[in-house]
Amino acid sequence: MRVAILTVSDSVSQRAREDRSGPALAERCRQLGWQVAFTQVVADVEAAIRTRLSEWADTGAADVILTTGGTGVGPRDVTPEATGAVVSKLIPGLAEEMRRAGLHSTPRAVLSRGIAGVRAKTLIVNLPGSPKGAVESLDTIAKLIPHIADVLHGARHD
Numbered sequence: 001m002r003v004a005i006l007t008v009s010d011s012v013s014q015r016a017r018e019d020r021s022g023p024a025l026a027e028r029c030r031q032l033g034w035q036v037a038f039t040q041v042v043a044d045v046e047a048a049i050r051t052r053l054s055e056w057a058d059t060g061a062a063d064v065i066l067t068t069g070g071t072g073v074g075p076r077d078v079t080p081e082a083t084g085a086v087v088s089k090l091i092p093g094l095a096e097e098m099r100r101a102g103l104h105s106t107p108r109a110v111l112s113r114g115i116a117g118v119r120a121k122t123l124i125v126n127l128p129g130s131p132k133g134a135v136e137s138l139d140t141i142a143k144l145i146p147h148i149a150d151v152l153h154g155a156r157h158d
Helices: 021-031 046-058 079-086 092-102 107-111 131-141 145-152
Strands: 002-008 035-042 064-068 116-119 122-127
Touching: 002 021, 002 046, 021 035, 021 064, 021 131, 035 046, 046 064, 046 079, 046 116, 046 122, 064 131, 064 145, 079 116, 079 122, 092 107, 092 116, 092 122, 092 131, 122 131, 122 145
Parallel strands: 002 035, 002 064, 064 122
Antiparallel strands: 116 122
8 A cells, every 4th residue: 555645844844843743653564564655844825735635546646644743723634634635535533533542641642633535546644743642543444444445546435
């Protein structure tokens, strides 16, 4: 399964801060046996996020796109809006489960506005911006992701 990771961060895109979440997710994906096909950093700009998600999904470059960052309540946090604009189907249960499980680590988990959905044959999942939150959220739904990717490519829900 091919995974693309998009880090959404003004400070990382401006090289004012090191990206720790993207590499942490990439390492976890490799541990799960998934191929990391692409990684990229973009600023917290809705149009830039939409463009990258659309390009990766529409070209079939990845079976799954994981975003990290931009899911909070701050004025520049626009990843859910960008994702919502490009997906054709929402999968609300994935985001709900990540928030529910995140409550074991922090009461702030409910503040994450991340969503999950489908564009073409690609699953797109918004994860928190912290390395720990991103990996823990991914781990919460990791067993479901290969099944979703399989179904999007024609497998049955057996």
